[in-house]
Amino acid sequence: xxxxxxxxxxxxxxxxxxxxxxxxxxxxxxxxxxxxxxxxxxxxxxxxxxxxxxxxxxxxxxxxxxxxxxxxxxxxxxxxxxxxxxxxxxxxxxxxxxxxxxxxxxxxxxxxxxxxxxxxxxxxxxxxxxxxxxxxxxxxxxxxxxxxxxxxxxxxxxxxxxxxxxxxx
Numbered sequence: 001x002x003x004x005x006x007x008x009x010x011x012x013x014x015x016x017x018x019x020x021x022x023x024x025x026x027x028x029x030x031x032x033x034x035x036x037x038x039x040x041x042x043x044x045x046x047x048x049x050x051x052x053x054x055x056x057x058x059x060x061x062x063x064x065x066x067x068x069x070x071x072x073x074x075x076x077x078x079x080x081x082x083x084x085x086x087x088x089x090x091x092x093x094x095x096x097x098x099x100x101x102x103x104x105x106x107x108x109x110x111x112x113x114x115x116x117x118x119x120x121x122x123x124x125x126x127x128x129x130x131x132x133x134x135x136x137x138x139x140x141x142x143x144x145x146x147x148x149x150x151x152x153x154x155x156x157x158x159x160x161x162x163x164x165x166x167x168x169x
Contacts, residue, residue, distance in 0.1 A: 001035030001056070001066050001157070011035075011060055023055035031167050036159070038071065038167060045069065065154045067096045071168070073126070078164050082120050083132045085161050091138055092161040094122075095129040095147065099155035103127055106143065106156075113142050 001016070013030035020028045020039060025048065027040040041048045045068040056064035069077075077094060085092050097103040106129045107121035119142070122128035133141040139148065147156055159167075 019059040
């Protein structure tokens with residue numbers, strides 16, 4: 001889920017799990033307090049997304065944005081991280097993007113990146129941007145400043161590579 005427990009949208013993960021379960025999703029498990037959820041559903045990712053967004057909007061009264069990926073795809077995305085994942089003094093991120101135009105815009109930022117930033121587009125089937133920036137400079141990095149704009153809020157969500165490893169456990 002994008003934008004959970006930041007910017008005034010404060011939800012307990014137990015309440016999120018209950019809302020999703022009540023909406024008919026099964027084996028709902030939340031990871032950390034930042035909107036990471038695993039669940040089971042026979043439905044396609046788009047159907048799960050619509051169900052989750054509707055349930056969260058109804059239960060919590062906020063404009064919920066959800067991106068849904070099959071766990072095998074998440075594993076392939078993590079395994080495909082193109083930079084050294086653990087570099088002292090750096091954060092390693094994956095931005096999930098649901099809009100092709102936004103993906104192209106973010107990928108083009110690789111040409112504008114500062115010397116200490118790395119930005120790379122993931123495989124076409126993944127719809128992700130991989131990036132790495134010095135710690136404490138995420139928000140003022142080339143990609144961080146861009147994704148802070150309203151245009152990107154409904155179609156992107158960023159996760160630290162370590163968080164994704166917890167999702168895969």
